[in-house]
Amino acid sequence: MHARNALLSFALAGLLVAGGCGDDARRAAQDDATPPVAAGEPQPAAQREARAAETGCDALPSADELRRLLGEAPDAGDAGGLFGGRKEWVATVNRSGELCAVVVSTDDPAAAWPGSQAIAKAKAYTANAFSTDDTPLSTARLYTMTQPGHSLYGLHAANPMHPDCLAAPDEHRDAERRICGGIITFGGGVPLYRDGKRVGGLGASGDTACADHEIAKRIRDKAGLNPPGGPGADDITYASSDGATPFTHPLCANTWRDGQQIGDESPASGY
Numbered sequence: 157m158h159a160r161n162a163l164l165s166f167a168l169a170g171l172l173v174a175g176g177c178g179d180d181a182r183r184a185a186q187d188d189a190t191p192p193v194a195a196g197e198p199q200p201a202a203q204r205e206a207r208a209a210e211t212g213c214d215a216l217p218s219a220d221e222l223r224r225l226l227g228e229a230p231d232a233g234d235a236g237g238l239f240g241g242r243k244e245w246v247a248t249v250n251r252s253g254e255l256c257a258v259v260v261s262t263d264d265p266a267a268a269w270p271g272s273q274a275i276a277k278a279k280a281y282t283a284n285a286f287s288t289d290d291t292p293l294s295t296a297r298l299y300t301m302t303q304p305g306h307s308l309y310g311l312h313a314a315n316p317m318h319p320d321c322l323a324a325p326d327e328h329r330d331a332e333r334r335i336c337g338g339i340i341t342f343g344g345g346v347p348l349y350r351d352g353k354r355v356g357g358l359g360a361s362g363d364t365a366c367a368d369h370e371i372a373k374r375i376r377d378k379a380g381l382n383p384p385g386g387p388g389a390d391d392i393t394y395a396s397s398d399g400a401t402p403f404t405h406p407l408c409a410n411t412w413r414d415g416q417q418i419g420d421e422s423p424a425s426g427y
Contacts, residue, residue, distance in 0.1 A: 213256035215355040216248050217379050223259040229374040236412030237367025243268040244362035245276040253335045258328045265325035272361035278338025279345030279359025287347035289354050292383035295345030296369050296392035297403040302341040312339050343392050344368030348381040364408035
């Protein structure tokens with residue numbers, strides 16, 4: 157009897173141990189099947205760093221790099237306009253629309269049009285805000301669609317510029333890492349891409365809208381931040397050269413594109 161009880165106790169203990177091992181195995185399998193961290197929950201450091209590199213200002217040229225690129229852009233050929241693109245403000249925003257850098261091509265910031273500082277910021281914001289990873293949309297291509305009678309008329313009233321982003325010429329960096337907003341629907345703003353993904357926008361202002369676009373696309377090209385379709389994927393188009401489309405931009409004074417003179421803005425009539 158005692159031997160039988162001892163045998164039963166030994167068998168029961170074995171079952172308990174086996175059950176415990178099974179639980180451990182099941183827990184290990186569940187751990188292996190744990191889904192990725194859900195949105196909004198803390199992420200591992202490596203994932204956070206990779207995400208920051210894609211969406212933060214680190215993916216874009218620094219202020220010093222941007223200033224160098226701006227200085228070199230007019231030398232790549234005639235950009236047209238009033239000043240040949242030599243009195244420009246340039247701003248960049250990241251994928252989230254935060255202002256990353258603002259530079260000016262003149263030694264005296266007030267020597268370039270002071271009002272163009274805010275316009276450059278708004279162009280950068282607009283180009284990023286209305287482009288996707290698959291479809292780049294420069295501000296030049298918004299012109300026709302935002303005219304009266306067209307499908308995006310009234311877009312200018314959306315996302316007004318934050319007043320705190322208005323600054324004196326020599327205080328132009330005070331708004332960095334702020335979402336300034338602002339909508340501009342003429343040439344000078346281009347989206348920025350890295351490895352096929354939109355990482356921000358760049359805005360140039362300080363000359364005609366056509367010259368601003370030339371300077372912006374040259375900087376983007378030299379920085380290696382073109383869209384997947386290349387530097388011409390969202391280029392400015394003119395009815396006289398390319399035919400009229402919903403993406404057409406009007407000619408400006410002394411319009412040049414890619415080193416070729418295109419034409420001039422029409423003179424006033426009727427007043």
